[in-house]
Amino acid sequence: MRIAVVDIGGTSVKSGLWEDDRLTDIRETDTNASRGGEYVMQTVLSILREQKDVQAIGISTAGQVNSAEGSIVYANENLPGYTGMKIRERLEKEFHVPVAVQNDVNSAAVGEGYYGAGKGHENFLCLTYGTGVGGAIVTGGKIYSGAGYSAGEFGAIVVHPEDRDVSRDSFSGCYERYASTTALVQLLRREYPEIKNGREIFARLSEDGVRVLVDQWIGEIVYGLTTLVHIFNPSLIILGGGVMEQPYVLEKVKAQLKGQIMSSFADVEICPAKLGNTAGMLGAAQEALRHWKTCR
Secondary structure (H helix, E strand, O other): OEEEEEEEOOOEEEEEEEEOOEEEEEEEEEOOHHHOHHHHHHHHHHHHHOOOOOOEEEEEEOOEEEOOOOEEEEOOOOOOOOOOOEHHHHHHHHHOOOEEEEEHHHHHHHHHHHHOOOOOOOOEEEEEEOOOEEEEEEEOOEEOOOOOOOOOOHHHOEOOHHHOOOOOOOOOOEOHHHHOHHHHHHHHHHHOOOOOOHHHHHHOOOOHHHHHHHHHHHHHHHHHHHHHHHHHOOOEEEEEOHHHHOHHHHHHHHHHHHOOOOHHHOOOEEEEOOOHHHHHHHHHHHHHHHHHHHHO
């Protein structure tokens, strides 16, 4: 079976062909998200028109997704005009094959569950740390979507109520504002304005001042994870995003978390994502395969 897969991110649109349980023809195209949702859809259509003889299409995308309808419930200002986009309807009308649409972090969690760090686990959480903080809940081997298809918005956990001001910022005081890679860079730039990104931060980790601030940021990561461990009691939490490829971060998170959770929760395993940039596409393929089977 051949499935065309597309992973729509804020920076790039990754695409490929899933066949015989592996990805081929992997490509990357600039999203140009600032041009709006319709521009992005035209990019996706152009990519898919090049894929021939496919039996289904799997879409992984930024934004909150109604996976039952294959539409965007909500997308923020990073992708203007994307809210309400009826992706499944548009793609099925043009290509006449079943189309599955899922949120990008959910897709990554599905991919990790089938092929990566979550393989063999029926119940786990997946978080990604980047521009923001994304989350996914897997229970019984399936994504838990919630009543409005938006469960897993872990970036909205309130960790600093003293900073909460929703009239200014709906995520003020929330996990995303303190634990994301964006938050790390902002924190370091207050003391080291010449720093531009996470790579430069970790290149200077041997400096005491840099390391102190990185440790402060890791503490913020642990605040959110402590809450999630005690709510979900998962066997596994998968941490994704480029920053989690830093051994220093992962080991510090594990050590600090152990001291913050009750002993009855201590069996939780914390591990990095394994599939990198292919997780969303692999997850989209599995979602499309599942949807295709229901359409037969």
